Amino acid sequence: MPILSKATKGAILSAPHLKTETVDVPEWGDGVAVIVSEMSGLARDAYYAKHKADDKDVPISAVQADLLLVTVVDESGTQVLDESDIEALRAQGSAALDRVADAAMRINGMKPGAVEGAAKNSGAATSGASGSDSLPVSGSQ
Template sequence: MQIFSKETKAAILAAARLKTESVPVPEWGDGVVVIVTEMSGVARDAYYAKHKGEKDVPISIVQADLLISTVVDESGTPVFDESDVETLRAQGSAALDRVADAAMRLNGMRPNAVEEAAKNSAAAPSGDSGSNSPATSESQ
């Protein structure tokens, strides 16, 4: 285990360690999978600032903006940009919902996410689940 300290700070912070998730989108073609990433703090600030104070924004616009902020290629480069908003809005809602749901989950943007995180961090520090069930991996 590497302890965060002044000596290790540069090495630890040098590379972004953003979570990603591969999401199948069969509506976009046979075998199509998109990579959804966690946003950096700066990217999340920009996403929220874009809709600050707006009311009644169509969900398809919010989802398109979320996909622009979170869908990347294998090297981590964004796939979509502002010119793709209307094209994304024209896609089927099932595909948009699936990708946007993954983006919201990775970025703690689901309703009650803050409360759930606080509840999970208050769990027993022993790491013992208290059940006889085997532990499962997040990737399953």
């Protein structure tokens, strides 16, 4: 196993090493699943900047959709969703949004209630259990 050093840092830092998890979403169709990825530091910064602690009355579905936007990827690790998908995501059933958002929070080490905290005063909350039949966290991409 290479140790980070001046000689190895280029090879180590040149490729992302983000964990992923596959989450089944039966509400979206038979056999439909999404890949949820760990956020890069930059993606996490942007997500939290968008949902500052002082934001009020942000609907939970908007916060969940934003979380999915930065964490749902394809097999190559490329983000699948973009800003134009936010309203369509928000229109999806809450069970599906909860399941995928729960996986995104778990893989990103977000504390329980992090999405609710970002959606402060929304009056809604995600479920406590994901109910996911997701596969174990995979190795790096």
